[in-house]
Amino acid sequence: LLDFIGMSSYLDIVLNGVREQRIQRGLSQAELARALGVSRQTVISIETGRYLPSLPLAFRIARFFDVPVDKMFDPQDEVRGP
């Protein structure tokens, strides 16, 4: 059904280095969320790869951690969700 109505892409999982970078800097998920202007739930979803952020948010994350965006979100790490 999800394929039929074009929503299956939501199940794609993209791995990234957000969690790693956040822990390295000793930040909590709530602190990172506040800094990025998103909810804590969104930070959790990005970290676990359940949500692929928009381009502006991806750049915001990369700038915040001072890491190139293609290093933060490596398309080679993309895996298909269940």
Added chain:
Amino acid sequence: MRSIRIRRLRVVVLTLALVGAFAVANGVGHGWGVAIALAVFMTPVVVVNYVQAGRDNDRAAMMIGGRADERQAQIRTRARALSAYVMAAAALIGSLIEVALGHTFRSYWPIGLIIVAGAAGYLAGEAKYGAAHGADYAPGAGLDRANPADETN
């Protein structure tokens, strides 16, 4: 945030009060009966709505529209799209059943109206969000046709 919750609550209560008043004024469903039933069934809905809206979770952010970030807005859009699909499917099935039972269009025109309104809404959405200006108008589109050498890449 509290004021947004209260404002939202006020809108819900006001809408329900209007529906109830309309029912009483027109004697719909035995007048007061509908108004009382509305109050009994909707009071818990209003309370749950208020309590949920104050929590730190996705549902709360989506209920209080202004608090939703891009992911939550996307969830809300997809949930709305899914509910529209389900409503359209239910309306279609309902109208088919009405036809199969041999009822006249006079008895099931509201279902037809839902289907027509859904289709019109979809077309309006396509027009508003740019489907009418397809890829052919994008910069560089059709380049491969003008220069077949581009197709080698």
